[in-house]
Amino acid sequence: MLTGMCINAQSQRIVPISKDKQDKIDQLEELYKxxxxxxxxxxxxxxxxQITYIYWENGRPDKAIETFNRVIPIYEKQNDLENLHKIYxxxxxxxxxxxxxxxxxxxFVxxxxxxRRMGDKKGISSALVDLSYVLALGKEYQEAITSLEEAMKIALEGNFETLLPSIYNQLASNYTNIGNVKKGEEYRQKYNAIKEYLATQSMKGEYQEREQKNLAEIRKSQAEVRATELEMQLKQLVFEEKQDSISSIVRAKEDSLLQAKRLDSLQKQNILLLEQEAQLKEVEIEKQKALQDFQRLIIYSVLGGLALGLILLVVLYRSNKSKQRANKxxxxxxxxxxxxxIELQEAFDKIEEQNTRITQSISYAREIQRSLLPPKEALRK
Incomplete structure (x- = not known):
């Protein structure tokens, strides 16, 4: 909350940013992009x-506000209301x-x-208290009282006791400022009462904390005593085990000699097995080499056959192409x-047709001639 905050009139002056700070801002701008x-x-x-706080701490509030306003759309897009409230x-x-x-x-509005969008009752009450402080600075006392009364109602309903001193204190001041001294004194008494109550609660909390610490120390001491007892019992058990273990050590040495002989025999057998395995591996390697040589021979033969077949296919293809061209x-x-x-037949048909026509014409002419000329007998006379 804003109560007791100082206002620095000198901060309005524009202060140049040092080179190292400007370099830092430029780097952060690159990161932002x-x-x-x-x-x-x-x-x-x-x-x-980060850019905003550099501007703010180095006497450039105008640039700080400008940069904060660039952050707002980001938090709106993320629906990050908590950080959005901090920005405002x-x-x-x-x-x-x-x-x-x-x-x-x-x-602050x-x-x-x-x-309110967050639905945070305590946060709403606290934000209203901050707003009322600003309203009072602007001499909007009645608006400040309205804001504080809403904050008080929410705080009482939600049992947010830590907010009440600030609310009562500001209500007392604002009522006094509008001339309602009686109301102002009433809230001043409430302010003193809640401060005393919270102080008492704080003392109770401190007493309970001390009691818990004392109880913890007692339990710690008891645990240390118990640990000491257990340590003594453990030492006794270790001593008894040492006494019993002398005879067992002798037996263990005898057993270890027998075990060593067995191990030696096993090692010799293992060496023999390893030699046999090495010989088998050599034989297997030779087999693998022979198999690889055989596989190479098969591969080369197949490749040669494929190459020959390919050549034959090319020859047949070309021969077929030549035949196709010749046939075409x-x-x-x-x-x-x-x-x-066809053309000759058509010409022949035309000639034959013409001959027929000529023959027919000649015959027709003869008939005409016969009809015009007198008979041969008449000519002979």
């Missing part, structure tokens, strides 16, 4: 937030540093709206001859 291209929204927001709160604080109460109020040429020539024969 890369993250934005990869759609890595969280990384993009983180880079911009930070923007409001920067405006308060700049003594721009009007814009600070707008930022948006912060309240975000908390012959067919074309036959077509030409056949066409010529």
């Amino acid at each position: 890369m993250a934005e291209q990869k759609n890595e929204l969280s990384k993009a927001a983180s880079a911009l937030n 709160s930070n923007i409001g604080l920067i405006y308060l540093d700049m003594e721009d109460v009007r814009n600070a109020k707008q930022a 948006k912060g309240v709206q975000v908390k 040429e012959l067919a074309e020539k036959n077509n030409v001859i056949e066409q010529k024969g």
Whole structure:
């Protein structure tokens, strides 16, 4: 919450950014661009937030606000309401540093709206308290009281006792500022009462914490005593075992000699087996080599046969192509001859038809001549 915050009027002056800070900003801008291209929204927001704090801490509140406003769409897209509320709160604080109460109020109003979207009752109450502080700075006392009364109602319903001192204190101040001294004194008494109550609760918590620590120390001491007893019992058992183990050591040595002989015999057998395995491996290797040579021979034979077959196929293909070309040429020539024969037949038919016509004409002329000339007997007379 904002109670007790100081406003620095000097922060309004524009301060140049040092070279190393500007280099850092440039690097973060590059990171932001890369993250934005990869759609890595969280990384993009983180880079911009770092830029903002550099501007804020180095006397450039205007650039800080500008950069914060670039972060807002990212958190909106992610639906990251918690961080969105923080952004609006930070923007409001920067405006308060700049003594721009009007814009600070707008930022804190948006912060309240975000908390309402979240459904966070305690957060809504706290955001309303912050807003009322800004409203009071702008001498909007009645609006501040309205905001505080809503915050108080939520705090009482939700049993958010830690918010009540700030609410009562601001209500007392605002009622006094509007001239309602009685109401102001009433809330001042409530403020003192809740402060005393919370202090008592805090003392109870501290007492319970001390009691728990004392109980823990007692249990720790008991555990240490028990551990000491167990250690003594363990040492006694170890001593007894040492006494019993002397005779067993002698027996163990005798057994170990027999075991050593057995191991030696087993090692010799293992060596013999290894030699036999080596010989078998050599024979197997020779077999593998012979098999590989045979496989190579088969492969080469198959490849040679395939090559010969391929050559034969090429020869047959070319021969077939030549025959096809010759047949095609012959067919074309036959077509030409056949066409010529057809043409000759047509010419012959025309000549025959003409001959027929000529013959018919001659016959017709003879008939006409006969009809015109007198008979031969008459000519002879």
